[in-house]
Amino acid sequence: MSDVQLDVATSIGDDPVASRTLLSDAWYDLKRSKVFWFSAALLVFVALIVLFPGLIADKAKTSSLTGGCNLTNALLGPSSQFVLGTDQQGCDVWALSVYGARPSVAVGVIAAVGTTVIGASLGLIAGFYGGKTDSILSRIFDIFLGVPYIIGAIVLLSVITLPGIWGVTLAITLLSWPVAARMVRAKTIEARGQDYVLAARALGADNRRIMLRHILPNAIGPSIVVAVISLGLFIGAEATLSYLGLGIRPPDFSWGTMISDAQNTFFAAPWTLFVPAGLLTITVLAFVLLGEAVSDALDPKLRK
């Protein structure tokens, strides 16, 4: 029989049998997602102000030490000289916000990477080896998860002082890694029972190889989503802790400290609160949206 007829018989669905992996499918869906592009645009903006703050704001205007802030300029509204107004010390709110992005985003990134690396490794080990190792590790996850993160962070930060962003980062990482661990553990257990793992073993693969090459790629998908969303939420957490006075401390500043300072000047000068609060919200939202878009792209069943 002719090839044409075989084509008709063997093609299932619309596309010819092209090579489609999960990642390429995901990327395809992602490219067509408006949410993805929107959040990506926001994040490019955020990356810009984090990496190259000097391009769009003058560092000098952030500190009275360098003579950039002048008390005579305190609490001025938006003007051509101070694009978004000034705070109670006469510092330029826009400059403060731009430079304040750095510590906030840095905490988020480091904490997200930290929790994912630690969590995924331990979760993988626990799920893969099972037995006693799993029992002990699971217990450890439970122990850490027994502490609601704000309370734990508050207690921890009340008794340690680390320079700059490290206190906050440590607190957040220490209290959040078990979430990733639990999830990776669950996925690992699921993957461990699959036939392709048995096949790999039958072919002589050792444990390490199976873990890294077979199980990890399958367990990692949702971890990435959680890491991205966590990044956003960690930025929010840093801001919260800094607002409470436990995170970044003077003379360093972040969005959280700015909002804390703005409490007193809020009624007279609302921009002192709204600008950092707005930037903070937008940044967190961007990460959360990105995480959503990636999650939908990796598992479209539930959205449709």
Add this chain to the structure above:
Amino acid sequence: MSDTLLAVDELKVEFHTRDGSARAVDGVSFTVERGETLAILGESGSGKSVTAQAIMGILDTPPAEITGGSVKLRGRELIGLEESEYRKVRGKQIAMIFQDALSALNPVISVGEQISEMFRIHEGLSKSDAKTATIDVLKRVKIPGADVRYGNYPHEFSGGMRQRIMIAMMIALKPAVLIADEPTTALDVTVQAQIMDLLSALKEETQMGLILITHDLGVVADVAQKVMVMYSGRTFEQGPINEIYTHTANPYTRGLLESIPKLDERIGRLPAIKGLPPSLFNRPKGCLFNPRCPQATDQCRDGEPDLVFVQPDHGSRCWFAQEVFASDIKH
């Protein structure tokens, strides 16, 4: 009173999706008489489950749509019936059991309660009367310790037991017709035989009509009287089962029969029908089977054959039905 419990005539079901409309069931007709077992045979995607669900009225519409035909249960037309009326028919006069009992049963409600529901909703029995009736039904399907296991949950039973429970649930009200959609596919071979025996016995007791949907020809050989072979939404052959197994009039059916390995034959390679069933959106011109048929000719590619009756009760949809029928040597 007529012996025909179920009469399906030219049933057509379409699925409307983003990629177009697919004719999942394209003009299927059959009857089921009292005490008769009909086997509906076909590969995945042949439309057999959709046919069953359309008869039950449980298709999701949209995206499905019954675009034609009639389904008469004891002479009463079901297509177009008001949902509130249809609900009274389902479970009581016509019932259906599914392949995977574990996912088909509600995991958080006891099996006893799930069966009692039938009595309480359809017949208005009180809680205690329903419980008594339920225990009776559980005994009918041979669940040991029925009165104790009434309160157990589906996951606490073995696969075979769960299937019995589902059967119990659906025959509780002694329906006229029971449709079994791949009831044994998920079970071990020995359990398969038990379930098949159970279904036969229940059928004999009440003389209900039984429709067995399967892709496994062997499973139904002993149990069914009639068989209907479906392919891509169409009936390709139908008639008495022994007749068809020994003297098929259709190349597709022959292909299916030849692909069954036999204990008493040595062969080099297992014969299989080459290719795959066509996409429902991209059906071949002419006979639907022609791309895979070893005997396809130009005539097959040009036009689709109608059902040809090589015997009064044996029909085959093939241009060469008579030839195939005549040439077929016994299996």
Add this chain to the structure above:
Amino acid sequence: MGRYVIRRLLQMIPVFFGTTFLLFLLLSVIGNPLSALSPAQRQNPAYIAYLTQQFNLDDPIIVRYLKYIGDIFTGNFGTTYSGQSVSGIVLERFPVTATLAVTAIIFEILIGITVGVMAARRRGKWFDTASLAVALVLIAIPLFVLAFVLQWLFGIKLGWVAPSGISDGWPTSYLLPAFVLASGSLAYVLRLTRQSLLETMNSDFMRTAKAKGLPPRLILRKYGLRNSLIPVVTFLGIELGTLMGGAVITEGIFNIPGIGQELFSSIRQQETVVVVGIGTILVIVYLLSSLLVDVLYAVLDPRIRYE
């Protein structure tokens, strides 16, 4: 079922000791209560002596741990700078925080579950997309930002409620703070309900229910909700514990005289003893509520009773 509860209780014991030990590590090994003192406190030898005594800083680690556990079991969580007992303060302020937390949970149930169910039934339509979008925004906005914005909007600009305090009693004074407190979780409940219901709707047993000829309302209740609400209810169970954490910010900003506000001001005043004391109490409460939730989960889902 009874065996399951006992087993969970036994499992909870090592976790209890483990978590309190973790706190102990944070306090004594990684951290040092004397490190975060304010300048004024540093000048005060009496205060330093008090801290040293309260945290047993002169004792070897083992002894410190034992005394720490002993303190927990006797309910000794120290005293404030002015001499009030921490456990006394917590007990006194507990009803206010509990009222706030319960009101927040009511919001989560009323709005979160209802909208979640509605969104699931209108999947893909504008209502669904809109509610998902709003939920995402609520999750993303940090609690304190939302608190400020809503306090300003409804308390000052529009003047609908008093911007702070509980002088108007329940529910008026609690509405706004409870909503703020619930906001993130409410959004999560919404999404969880929606997702869970969608998954359940696609389950085989829904089709079986229809094949049985059951009426649609019964199907929704006994097959749909009964299954899909399990994860939601267990989440809400944990909520009582987690809300204690969020209450710190909310009570602080809205000036609600609960446990959270005490914690809030203690942080500001660097009253380490109080912070640690309240923190420890809240952790214990959280652990207990986790245990309760596990039991609740087993009641709802018979499949896990025999794990």
